[in-house]
Amino acid sequence: MIKILIFSLLTMGVTTAISAVSDDSVTVYSSRKEHLIKPLFDAFTKDTNIKVEYLTGKGGALIERLKLEGADTQADMFMTVDAGNLWYAGSQGLFQKVKTATLENNLPIYLRDPNGLWAGLSVRARTIVYNTERVNISDLSTYEDLASPKWEGRLCLRTSKKIYTKSLVASLIYHHGKDKTGDIISGWVNNLAATPNAKDSHVMNAILSGQCDVGLVNTYYYGRLIEKKPNAPLKLFWANQATTGVHVNVSGAGITKYAKNPKGAIQLLEWLSSAKAQLIYGALNKEYPANQNVAADRAVSAWGAFKQDKMNLSQVGILQAKAVKLMQKKGYR
Template structure:
C-alpha cells in the first residue's frame, strides 16, 4: 500500500513538473521565408514586450514547407511566415496549418487578406504595378493589366520569368475574375508584346526600363520603394526614371499579394505563435513593415506613410487571396501554352 502510494505521489509530481515546464515555455519557433534584416527588430520588440524568445529558422519557402512536412509530428515549428499567397496555399495543400480563432486577427486583418477558415493571415501587402520609362513617355494604352496585351504596346514589354510566383499569382487572379480562356488570351497577348525574352527580377527590370532597354514592365511596389530609399545613387536614379501605374483603378482595382503567417498543425507553442501573429498586426509592427521594408500594411489605417514615396492610396482588388493558390496550377499551364518562358 505504501509502495503504491509512493508511486502515485511520484507520478503526480512528474505530471506537475511537466505541466509547469510547459507553462513556463517562453519561446516560439518561427520558420520564415522573409529574408529582411528589418524583421529582426520586430522579433526583438516582441520578446521585449512579452518575454517570449523568437527562435528563427530561415529558408526558401518551398524548402521550409518540405522540411516541416518531413519533420511531421516531431516538428518544432510553431509557425510559418512566407511571401505570396500562392506559397501559403502550398503549405495549406500539405495540411500543415492549424485553424486559428482570434478576435484580434479577425478584427484587424480584412477578410480578403486572410484564409476563410483561419489557416493563415496576411501581415503586409505589395501591389503588382506597371512601370514605364518617363523619358519615352507613358504609352496611350496603359491603364489596365489588359492593356499590356494590346497590340498598341507591341515590342515594349520586358518581364521576369513566368515561373516567378508574383506573375503566377497575378495570372491566377485573372483566371478567377475572367476565366481561363480570357486569361490565356491575355498571356498570349503579353508574350506577343515582349521586347525580349523574360529575364532577371523586379529590380533588374526597373533598371531595364530606366535604361530604355524596354519601355514597360510589371514589378512589385516594394522594389521601387526600396530603390527610391536606397543608399545607392545608381538605384535611386533608376527608380526616379520610371513612372508608376496602379492598374484597373476604374475597375476591380490593382492586384495585391501578401506576406502571411499561419500556425502549424503540431505547434508545441501554439498560444505563443498566435500571440506573435497578433503582435505582427499591431500598429507598431505594421508601421515597421512600411517604414523599414516599403510594404503596405495589411491592417487598414495603421499608418499614413506611403511605402513608395510620391504615391497616394489606391483601389485594390479585394479578391480573397486564397484564390491565388487555388488557380496556381492552371496559371502555370496557361503560361506554358502561351510561350511565356
C-alpha cells in the first residue's frame, strides 16, 4: 500500500506519450518539456524507423520514479537539464556505462561523464547580463568581480536554491577553493539590490525596471526575452575570458541501468549528438551545440564567440553539496 501511494505521488504532474511499448521502440523519461523533445524524437524516428515513447515530468520526481521502479522500469533513457542532476542520477546507480566512438568523436570530454554514465547534448552558458544604458562595458570582467564594492546595490541574482546557481558556485569552488569562493559569495550578497529572484527572467526584468544594473543568467533565457523585446537595453557579457572562461552547463541524457532496449537507446543517444540533431536543439531553445563541429543557431551566434570553461562538468555534481553548504553559511538565500 505504501509503495503504491509513493508511486502515485511521484506520477502527479507527469505527462506521457507512452502507449504499448514494442520491443524495438525506445522509451525515454525526460524532465525537458514535450515541445523541446518531440521534434527531436520525430526526426530520429523518420531517420531510423525506431519509435520513441516518452514520459515527461519534474527531474527529481522522475529520478525517484526510476529508483522505485528498479528493474521493472520501462525507461531506456533518462534526459534532464544540468550536469548536477545528471551526476546525481548517476550517483544513484540509475545509469549504465556507455562509451562509443561516435559519442567520443561528437562530444568534447568535458561535456561527458568520465565514466560514460551520461553525455551532454546541448550547452547553455551562465554569464553576465547588464543594462546597456547604466553600465559601462569596460567595468565588466568576471564572476568574481561582481563581488567588488563598485557593484553595491546594483546586482540581481537567482535564488541559491536553483540548480543553475549551485552548479556555478560549485565551479568556483573547483577553481578557487572553498575560502576564496566564500569571499566571492559574501561580496555578491553584500551587493544585492533585492532578494534573490526565483527565475532568470525575473532577474532580467528587474534590470530593465531599474531595480539593479547587472545579473547572472543562462543564455537561452536572454534569447527568449530579446526575441520578444528586441530593443530592450540588455546585453550579455562573456565573463572570465582572460581566466577560466564562461561557466557552461548542459542538458543531457544517460542510458538507464535496466534498459530493455539498450541498443536502440544508444543509437538514439548517438543520433542526438549528430549535426542534424544539434541544429534542431539550437533552433528549439536558443542553446549552443554540444557537438563542437556544429555552428550555433544564427540568433545565438549573433551574441558573439566566447571561451568556455573546460572543467569536466561532473565536478558540479561532486561539489554541489559543498556549494549549498557554503551559500547557506554566507547568507545567500
